[in-house]
Amino acid sequence: MTVFTSSRSLIWGDLDVPLFGLTKDVHGVVLENPAAFSLVVDPQNLWFIANHLSPAQIHPKARPGIFQAELWRYDVAELFLADPVSGRYFEFNLAPNGAWWSCEFTAPRVRAEEVDIAMPDIATFSEMAADGSWLATMAIPLDLLKARLDFGSQTQINVTMILETPEQKFISAVDLGSGEPNFHQPDRFSQIMLVPVPDMGNP
Secondary structure (H helix, E strand, O other): OEEEEOOOOOOOOOOOOOOEEEEEOOOOOEEEEEEEEEEEEOOOEEEEEEEEOOOOOOOOOOOOOOEOOOHHHOOEEEEEEEOOOOOOEEEEEEOOOOOEEEEEEEEOOEEOOOOOOOOOOOEEEEEEOOOOOEEEEEEEEHHHHHHHHOOOOOOEEEEEEEEOOOOOEEEEOOOOOOOOOOOOOHHHOEEOEEEEOOOOOOO
16 A cells, blocks of 8 residues: 655645545445545654545544544544554544544454553644535654554555444455455555655646
């Protein structure tokens, strides 16, 4: 999966980066309005950017920038990062309004800690338009990812979303196979492919 690299630090409000479209759910059903995402590594952070062109149903306790469990019960974007050597992986949840959650796993669905522990120094941002479409972003410190997951060119990754609550459409950038949606399949995640971010200011 493509992860862009930027030599300059990114700034919310000036995220001029390409987005990758997600047009179908995990069962191959075309979404009425597509979703999109992008991942960018700058000198300090891994930036996770998510977008959907439809109004969102958000967890009633979700507050911008605040750690909140069970965001997946409503509309949410999710980032999975796995270390193929240790088998450990992180799940990051990003609500359309910038609420977030994170969890470390030692194996599929096996939590490293029984209680929720927020990863420190994560920043989130969001913008919700009058028509309900939304853009949310999470900045995750690289030093923490390198310390916990040996983050780098061998990292395995996936981006998923849960949209259109209460019906809920399950979306995955990586093919997770048939059957009931199961996002916790690190053996199916895609290896990072680091690519310099293109200059969007030039035609």
